[in-house]
Amino acid sequence: MPDYRLHCFAQSGNSYKVALMLALCELDWEPVVVDFFRGATREPGWRAEVNAMGEAPVLEHAGRRYSQSGVILTYLARELGRFGPADLDEELEILRWILFDNHKFTSYFATHRFMFSLSGKPADPAVLSFLRSRIDGALGIVDKHLAEQPFMVGSRPTIADFSLAGYMFYPIAETGYDLAASHPHIHAWRERIVALPGWKPPYDLMPAAPLAA
Structure with missing residues (x-):
């Protein structure tokens, strides 16, 4: 086993x-x-x-x-x-981004995707619009952060990256987001994750x- x-x-x-x-x-x-x-x-x-x-x-x-x-x-x-973290500062920074991800990044993105393409019934446009406004804000925060460094906590990948990457590799038809076009720094970060062995x-x-x- x-x-x-x-x-x-x-x-x-x-x-x-x-x-x-x-x-x-x-x-x-x-x-x-x-x-x-x-x-x-x-x-x-x-x-x-x-x-x-x-x-x-x-x-x-x-x-x-x-x-x-x-x-x-x-x-x-x-x-x-x-x-994982190399020291206490990194440990807290990883935790900060995981909490942000769970509360504002994954949560809104995943809910939007489910309603947009997986629920099996038409979504309320007003609800999708509300979710997109929250998603766009969270994506903007992460895109700006990744403009300054290659990974979420510095120069190497950590579990903070894997947490925020959870919904970043699904097809555009499922998510309704073309991140390569709308958020270039998130897209470049995705490409760095794709390049990791395995x-x-x-x-x-x-x-x-x-x-x-």
Whole structure:
């Protein structure tokens, strides 16, 4: 059995954050597909057995389960001694960007993408407009930051990059955002991440969950 098992699905950018870390570290891991669109994470049994929060990803390792992508990335960085902080200042800076990502970057972007292309029903244009206004603000902050340095916390990639990259590699048709055209510094950062040995896009790293009928 592989050393690591990741409950995930390819459409989940939060799952991709962890899958990317596992791939870049060349770990022996197994994806366990979560049947998200057909309600698996709302099932009492799934919540009792996998994650009471009703969310993916969930990482199994050494007899324990870990949830929340930021927690999992932190655990892996400490366990492996890779892509983590070099000192306390970097530790706090990584945490700062992961918290920003969870609250303002991934949250709005992921919700917009779900409503835009994955929910299976027409989205309210006013809601999409509201989300885009928040997304554009968050993207602008990150684009400006990356104009000054190659990665989120200086000159090398860390788990802060993997956290913010979670939803940055999905097709334009899914996201509604052409980041190469609209945010050149984010796009250049994406290209630097793509160049890391072991990188793969989300649909190549994890099985996709079937969409609801």
